[in-house]
Amino acid sequence: MGKSKSSAATPSVISDFKEISKMRLSLSVVFSSLAGYLLGVDTVDFQTLILLAFGGYFMVGASNAFNQIIEKDLDALMSRTQNRPIPSGRMSVNTAFVIASIFTLLGIMVLYSINKQTAMFGAISIFLYTCVYxxxxxxxxxxxxxxxxPGAIPFMLGWVAATNDFGIEPGTLFALQFFWQFPHFWAIGWFLYDDYKKAGFFMLPTGKQDRGTAVQTIMYTIWTMLVSIIPVFGFTGKLQLSIAAAVIVFGLGVWMLYYAVRLFKLMTVKAARQLMIVSVSYISLLQIVYVLDKFIR
Known part of the structure; x- marks a missing residue:
């Protein structure tokens, strides 16, 4: 009997750990930073690649854990989050704080072992996410x-880890992921509007699921598309894009724009959810195209 109890408890401890660090989100952030690293290096150093992956994971995991400590009472109000480890009572605030603190220290130490600038940007992102956002x-x-x-830092962070330099190239990567986040966030804010409302979260630019929000979503999608092809014009230093890759990247942007326009036309929760899914695919595919283009050229 005791044995089955412990084996039943184990997955819940593991799943709570995944939940407190938002493993899926953290891994997508790690993917971004590794893409940025591959774009920045001349020769790939696998040790740095592994350090960046762990450092990035710790960094995002820390931000998410601190976020869940601060929002524990609000999380309890929303059906999407009420089963998280802290509001459900499966994990104490103290335990979560210890995890978050260890993740912060490990994240900054690991990133510092790559170079100081990488650690600095990592620390800035934790601070902004936890203490301001x-x-x-x-x-x-x-x-x-x-x-x-902080959401746009990882793509740029990879380049800084590769070059120990912040210039036009990581700035462009930052701008691309920065603009992309608006349609992505607002799509989430739209389809979770009622749930967010319970906790008093104001995520949409006009505060409502209205035409104004839909128009801004389209505008920022267009900005993202424009920034995504800047490297093809040759004035972003070492960050370059072939014409073929720029066409593919722009095509991906048109795909996302189609769903942003669709949200404007339909104004439905379903259309917002579809835009969110497409936006996640868009940024991952774009990063893959950027990296493949660099190594194929």
Missing amino acids: TPLKTKTPLAVFVGAI
């Missing part, structure tokens, strides 16, 4: 603007 979510839709900064 999280408290602003219940105050103003501008929280999305603040949240887009």
Whole structure:
């Protein structure tokens, strides 16, 4: 009897650990930073690649754990989050705080072992996400603007890890992921509108599921498309894109724009959910095209 109890408890401890660090989100962030690294290097150093993957994971895991400690009472109000480890009572705030603190220290130490600038940007992203974005979510839709900064750091962070330099190239990668986050976030804010409302979160630019929000979503999708092809014009230093790759990247942008326009036309939760799914595929495919283009050229 005791044996079956312990084996039943194990998956829940593992799943709670995954949940507190938001494993799927963290892995997508790691993917971004590794793509940025591959774009920045001349020769791939696998040790740095592994350090970046772990450092990036710890960094995002820390931000998510701190976020869930701060929002524990609000998470309890929303059906999407009420079963998270802290609001459900499966994990104490102290345990979560220990995990978050260890992740912060490990993240910054691992990134510091790559170079100082990488560690600095990692620390900035944890600070902005935890101390600025999280408290602003219940105050103003501008929280999305603040949240887009730490969200855009990973792609750029990879380049900085590769080159120990911050210039036009990582700046362009940052801008691309920064603009992309608005249609992505607002699509989530739209289809989770009622749930967010319970906790008093204001995620949509107008505060409502209206034409104004849909128009801004289209606008930022277009900005993302424009930034995504800047490297083809040859003035972003070592960050370059072939004409073929630029056409593919622009095509991916048109695909995402189609769903943003569709949201404007239909104004439905389903259309917002589809835009969110497409936006996630878009950024991953774009990063793959950028990296493949560099190594094939």
